[in-house]
Structures are given as C-alpha cells and as structure tokens.
Amino acid sequence: MKEGVTFPLGLFEPAGSGARAISPLLWGLVWLSILVVVFIGVAVLAGIVVRGRGKREPNLVIPPRSGRGLWWIYGGVGISTIILIAFTGWTVTTMAGLTKPSAVPSLTVGVSARQWWWGFHYEAADPTKAFDTANELHIPVGEPVRFNLSSPDVIHSFWVPALGGKMDVIPGRTNQMWLEADKAGVYRGQCSEYCGREHAEMAFSIIAEPKVQFEAWRAAQQASAPIPATAELQDGLAHFVDRCGKCHSVRGTKANGAKGPDLTHLKSRATIAAGVLDNNLGNLSGWIAHPQGLKPGALMPDIAMSGPEFQSVLSYVETLK
Numbered sequence: 469m470k471e472g473v474t475f476p477l478g479l480f481e482p483a484g485s486g487a488r489a490i491s492p493l494l495w496g497l498v499w500l501s502i503l504v505v506v507f508i509g510v511a512v513l514a515g516i517v518v519r520g521r522g523k524r525e526p527n528l529v530i531p532p533r534s535g536r537g538l539w540w541i542y543g544g545v546g547i548s549t550i551i552l553i554a555f556t557g558w559t560v561t562t563m564a565g566l567t568k569p570s571a572v573p574s575l576t577v578g579v580s581a582r583q584w585w586w587g588f589h590y591e592a593a594d595p596t597k598a599f600d601t602a603n604e605l606h607i608p609v610g611e612p613v614r615f616n617l618s619s620p621d622v623i624h625s626f627w628v629p630a631l632g633g634k635m636d637v638i639p640g641r642t643n644q645m646w647l648e649a650d651k652a653g654v655y656r657g658q659c660s661e662y663c664g665r666e667h668a669e670m671a672f673s674i675i676a677e678p679k680v681q682f683e684a685w686r687a688a689q690q691a692s693a694p695i696p697a698t699a700e701l702q703d704g705l706a707h708f709v710d711r712c713g714k715c716h717s718v719r720g721t722k723a724n725g726a727k728g729p730d731l732t733h734l735k736s737r738a739t740i741a742a743g744v745l746d747n748n749l750g751n752l753s754g755w756i757a758h759p760q761g762l763k764p765g766a767l768m769p770d771i772a773m774s775g776p777e778f779q780s781v782l783s784y785v786e787t788l789k
C-alpha cells in the first residue's frame with residue numbers, strides 16, 4: 469500500500485505567484501518541443517518516401533542533388549538559433565521576475581537539506597520564539613515567505629512545483645528564494661538534485677493555511693515538549709535521551725542532537741521519514757525498531773533495545789504532540 473506523501477507534484481497546476489509566472493514558459497517549451505518533434509518526424513518520413521520511390525520505380529528520374537538542399541541546413545540552423553535565443557530571453561526575464569517578492573516577506577524559514585530529509589528553522593525577531601521542525605512546512609496563505617537554503621552534506625534542490633521554481637541547495641553557501649501560495653492547501657515538495665541512495669524518498673509538504681490557523685500552529689510549535697507525567701513515560705524519556713538524544717532534539721529535555729529531525733512536536737506531522745510513511749503508531753513503532761527496513765541507507769541506524777526499553781521509548785515519543 470502506498471503511504472506518506474503520495475499526492476502529485478502539481479507541476480501543471482500553479483497555485484502560487486512564482487509558479488504562475490513560470491507556467492507560460494513551461495507550456496511554451498512543451499509546445500515548442502512537440503512542434504519540433506512533429507516537424508522533424510514529418511521531414512524524415514517525407515525524405516524516406518521521396519527517396520524510396522526511386523528504388524521501387526526504376527524509371528522515375530530523381531534529379532541529382534543540387535546545392536539547393538543545403539538551404540534546408542542554413543534555414544534549419546538559422547530558425548532554430550532565432551527560436552532558441554528568443555526562448556533564452558524569455559527564460560531570463562521570467563527568472564529575473566522571480567527574484568523579487570510582491571512584498572517584503574514577514575516570515576523567514578531556514579531550510580537545511582540533508583541526506584535524506586529536510587530540517588526547517590523558523591526564525592523569529594525574539595530568538596526564544598524561534599524553533600526547528602522537519603519535513604513539513606506551514607506557511608500563511610497569500611504572503612511571500614523567504615527561504616534561506618543551506619546543506620551540511622551534498623547538493624540538493626528545493627522544489628515545490630505548484631508554488632514556484634526550484635533552487636539548488638549548496639554546501640558552504642546560503643541560497644535565497646521565496647514562495648507564496650494563493651490558496652490554502654497542501655503542496656508537495658521534493659528534492660530535485662540527485663543526492664544519493666534515498667534521493668527519491670526525500671519529499672516534504674507545504675501546508676498553506678489562513679493566517680489565524682498558521683499563528684495557532686506556530687504558537688503550538690514554539691512550546692517545549694510536555695514533562696512526562698507517569699513513571700513509564702519518565703523512563704521512556706531517560707531511554708530516549710540515552711539512545712536517541714545524540715541525534716534528535718526534544719526541546720525542554722536533555723536530548724539536543726542535530727543529526728536527525730527535531731522531534732519536539734513529532735506527532736503534529738502527517739508523515740515521517742521525509743514523506744515516506746504515514747505518521748501513525750504502527751509505522752512509528754516499525755520505524756524506531758528497524759528504520760533500515762523502511763528506508764534502506766537512511767542515516768538512522770537500527771538500534772538494539774530490550775522489549776520494555778523499546779516500549780517505553782515508543783510511549784514517550786507518542787506524547788510529542
């Protein structure tokens with residue numbers, strides 16, 4: 469059964485100003501490509517038919533090749549060059565139009581593209597209000613949002629086709645882009661620069677929602693994780709810090725690793741492992757027990773735990789709403 473982020477990328481259904489600006493160019497290139505294929509196909513077929521007739525009908529006199537044939541080459545090269553220059557100009561002006569958002573973005577999100585998941589850092593004027601999350605972005609509808617893109621490992625590419633163009637994420641530098649969603653909805657994002665074994669399983673979603681809902685989500689994310697109330701959960705937290713805390717952070721606890729996604733509000737996300745699995749108890753349990761079976765090569769190793777230890781960690785993780 470297919471799970472996780474399965475809905476299409478929506479390349480041909482622009483839902484944001486960036487994607488809308490690109491759409492005519494996209495269609496222009498699609499139609500140009502179709503025309504070229506059809507034209508060349510017809511020319512090749514015509515050539516075969518005309519030349520072939522000479523073989524089947526020996527009496528037919530085909531005039532010897534003359535210099536006029538070369539005009540096909542001159543004309544072909546000339547017309548192609550003009551069309552290509554025109555499309556280059558169109559591409560460059562479209563790209564230039566995309567560099568400036570419609571308004572100064574009030575929200576900035578740092579994107580850390582990793583093998584093979586996405587870390588998101590929501591900046592805030594008051595640094596105590598900044599927070600991290602992973603693989604699921606929330607943005608307010610109808611407002612440009614700025615993204616600062618960086619990568620600690622290899623080159624990735626940040627792409628949400630329904631909202632805008634793609635931008636490479638390059639180690640050692642911070643690329644900037646912005647996106648704006650016209651309508652509320654869930655949009656699919658995908659890494660679009662081959663980055664290793666699980667490149668295809670490096671999806672994320674953008675949830676564009678009305679400002680009020682967005683603010684409610686942001687306030688909930690800013691909160692630290694609840695302090696465990698029962699002995700079992702306290703045990704779970706202790707094991708979690710011990711076994712998982714070197715790679716994962718849970719705000720408000722001693723777990724402050726940064727090699728894996730921030731799990732403070734794990735259960736608020738719809739999927740886990742960069743859009744690979746639905747976020748439910750069964751999948752979470754399967755993932756923690758044997759991540760290598762679900763996403764081979766993922767940078768979370770299988771971790772050997774005793775039955776009770778595993779159960780307490782799982783129960784604790786389930787409280788991270």
Ligand code: HEC
Pocket residue numbers: 583584585602603666708711712713714715716727728729731734737739740741742743752755756763766767768769771781785
């Ligand atoms: C060596 C580092 C490391 C350790 C130790 C580790 N993890 Fe992970 N974990 C990761 C990485 C990296 C990912 C992202 C994998 C991916 O999607 O490719 C991840 C992903 C996850 C996710 C999915 C999060 C999401 O939003 O997609 C959960 C849940 C998780 N780990 C739980 C745990 C638990 C519980 C433990 C301890 C038993 C643990 N991890 C130990 C590195 C680690």
Ligand SMILES: [Cu+2]
Pocket residue numbers: 581582584623624625659660661662663667670
């Ligand atoms: Cu990637």
